[in-house]
Amino acid sequence: KHQEASPEDQAKGLNRMGIDIVTTLMNALIIEEGLEISDTFFRDLAITYQAVAEEQIKKYSDDAGFSNLKYDRDAEEYLVKNV
Structure with a gap:
């Protein structure tokens, strides 16, 4: 949904x-x-999430560019950091 x-x-x-x-x-x-769960756990989880998200955003951006599709990388990065 x-x-x-x-x-x-x-x-x-x-x-x-x-x-x-x-x-x-x-x-x-x-x-x-x-x-x-400790403070270290949440720190490591946040770092891992950020790294994986950045990797996926780059892949989507590269795929969109290759396929000549519109992709708002800045909006996607904003969502990763703020939602």
Whole structure:
């Protein structure tokens, strides 16, 4: 289901969907796998997310350029940092 990004409102759109997904995943990992969450865990998670997101954005940008498709790389990077 396509959603608006809604970076200004955590109760809507992709922002809400992302929060719901991460909450469910973290709860499952804590309860079922005994994951211990620390400040270091969140720091490493954020660094990994940023690196993977930047890699994917570059791939999408390269593919769009090769296929002569419109792709707003700046908007995508904004969403990665703000949603």
